Amino acid sequence: MGTVIDSHFLALTAIVTVGYQFLFFIITALLKIDKVTDFAGSTNFVILAVLTLVVKGSWHFRQVVLSLFVIIWGLRLGLFLLMRILRWGEDRRFDEMRTNLGKLAVFWIFQAVWVWTVSLPVTIVNASDRNPSVQARDIIGWIMWSIGIFVEATSDQQKLLFKNAEENRGKWCNAGLWKYSRHPNYFGEILLWWGIFVAATPVLKNAEWLVISGPIFLTLLLLFLSGLPLLEESADKKYGNVSAYIHYKRTTSPLILLPPSLYGNLPSWFKSTFLFELPLYSRSLPRESWNRRQQGNNAAKIS
Template sequence: MRTAAQLVYLDLKSVILQWGEDRRFDEMRNNLGKLAIFWIFQAIWVWTVSLPVTVVNASDENPSLQAEDIIGWIMWSVGITLEATADQQKLAFKNSPENRGKWCNVGLWKFTRHPNYFGEILLWWGIFVASTPVLDGAEWLVILGPIFLTLLLLFVSGIPLLEESADKKFGNIAGYRVYKRTTSPLIPLPPTMYGNLPSWFKAAFLFELPFYSKNFPGEGANW
């Protein structure tokens, strides 16, 4: 279980090292209070999401291989592969001079607007599933870890912030408007399929939440 957390950390660290900065700090570098709150929140985030890992590492049980282990580690493997691949594809896209001022729509980004977040969510749910054979009683509360991460990325600091930024930057470009209408926000789907789905279905089952488009020029929450 420690290996999972370490690989996620190393993957994200390598991307930040290549980009040269983590832009989440841009507005906080000169405000010690904001920076302290940010770091405390990050510590709570890491602790909460890592609850399944913590409980499994502390357990004395050593059950035989079960279906949950296989399913969980398949989910983790797919998730970390998607996240690492998406990050590298976006990094390569951003590093190409010809793509300056464009949004990333190559590789996995053709099928979802946030493939890295889909991978992140999938890998932590995979770790939870793999941990279930040793959970007992109150230990099942570790499900709060992947739930917290999922809610955070869907409603707080993940997709909402990036959608707002992208809409302000590219919202008046016809190609981007088509990309957003035909590309799933989270779950990878072929654009031709997603683009033809009704809006109510997208909102109910595919996380195309109205407030993701509140800054979409001329359409807003009714998009």
């Protein structure tokens, strides 16, 4: 009866996710450390993928492939973020949370929701009895994931090397893929999770299509809450009075990889409508810097 009731593993994955995140919440609350936060989130994805694959036990090709995609992504990102925080020290996102149990609890609850929701496409695929042959949607999804993981891993490594170089102390990263996007790592992450969803669609039926909420939730999270807004605000406060940074921001796409020569000459309405150049990402620019940026945009329009 229990198997019938939770045939999609929704309750199982929710219980495991809440338990796993609660364990790390206790650790961070007692020890007042934040070095394991991102590791706890990334590895939770791996646990859910392996758990649902093993519990179902059908080992269909599509289930194995998508589970491996999540395992590779989760382990790569989790280990990268863990080693980075161990090297760089504390995570400034938690400066106001370490001594505030309520705010800390809200963060961990939100992280549990993030893991469970974004994992939904793989959870449903692993729980499904349907096993249609490989379709074009599978291949398209696999290609999207492959490009996404490459972009995310490459940009993460490029930024790490840039920040570790002594001559780059106090500079913003504009090397490698960061020449073409202000946040290429987030572009890669969004792309790979949409790829997983696309590759999951051949088995989806009726209400199962609601798993699209996974990549949608991730995209909205990075675009409007914990991703781009926080990093743009931080960079604007540090470099907002530097003319070279204003030029970089005006000519570099916030998310999608594009040549600066192309992006810099696009009209503002096009950038904001189609390329996610939102006013939200410039709210912390000093007024003089904002005026210079607007003048640059106007000059681009005239030319």
